[in-house]
Amino acid sequence: MYGNDFTPPDQAASAGPQSSPGAGPDTGRGDEHLEGFWRVLDADGRVEPRDVMPEGYRKTLVRQIAQHAHSEIIGMQPEGNWISRAPSLRRKAILMAKVQDEAGHGLYLYAAAETLGADRAELLDLLHSGRQKYSSIFNYPTQTWADIGAIGWLVDGAAIVNQVPLCRCSYGPYARAMIRVCKEESFHQGRASRSCTPCRTAPPRRRRWPRTRWTAGGGRA
Numbered sequence: 001m002y003g004n005d006f007t008p009p010d011q012a013a014s015a016g017p018q019s020s021p022g023a024g025p026d027t028g029r030g031d032e033h034l035e036g037f038w039r040v041l042d043a044d045g046r047v048e049p050r051d052v053m054p055e056g057y058r059k060t061l062v063r064q065i066a067q068h069a070h071s072e073i074i075g076m077q078p079e080g081n082w083i084s085r086a087p088s089l090r091r092k093a094i095l096m097a098k099v100q101d102e103a104g105h106g107l108y109l110y111a112a113a114e115t116l117g118a119d120r121a122e123l124l125d126l127l128h129s130g131r132q133k134y135s136s137i138f139n140y141p142t143q144t145w146a147d148i149g150a151i152g153w154l155v156d157g158a159a160i161v162n163q164v165p166l167c168r169c170s171y172g173p174y175a176r177a178m179i180r181v182c183k184e185e186s187f188h189q190g191r192a193s194r195s196c197t198p199c200r201t202a203p204p205r206r207r208r209w210p211r212t213r214w215t216a217g218g219g220r221a
Contacts (some may be wrong), residue, residue: 049116073156081142095135112177167182
């Protein structure tokens with residue numbers, strides 16, 4: 001996935017990506033050490049881990065990728081709570097596969113951050129201490145099985161809209177990871193849409209609850 005430019009995690013901290021001497025977040029295009037970097041961006045190319053890059057670019061990537069990875073890991077927990085309470089073995093197997101996919105997305109993204117010299121354990125420490133964030137949508141409780149379908153249909157659908165442009169981002173490892181993530185998220189959304197069908201065909205009393213909980217009337221959507 002990451003090509004020949006991948007740096008093993010045990011060497012990432014010591015080797016890391018190259019950056020220009022004294023480069024900071026405000027490094028401009030006039031820096032001669034970064035001419036190759038700007039040429040790649042102007043040509044709509046991909047920056048790879050061993051390429052010279054501004055320090056501010058690297059730090060911004062680490063922050064964004066880490067927040068994305070944290071959201072994938074935290075996001076699988078509300079659904080994971082329903083694995084033991086799924087209404088059938090078939091639905092339990094589907095939910096287990098989805099949760100496993102979400103965990104895999106987090107691992108892809110942590111690996112992409114490691115190509116920038118970040119340490120995975122340090123990123124998790126920052127998450128646990130509250131110094132790095134994740135998507136707040138996953139703070140909502142999943143009180144019923146209907147919530148599981150709504151998460152896959154609406155939350156994953158919104159994620160696809162936000163994440164598809166990242167498949168064309170300038171950092172190669174992140175872009176390649178997002179191609180696979182978006183394909184799997186699209187599959188999850190389709191499965192979740194079908195799982196919401198029983199709610200649409202249920203008696204009126206049972207249809208009313210998901211509609212008020214996940215639309216403007218319930219203040220949730």
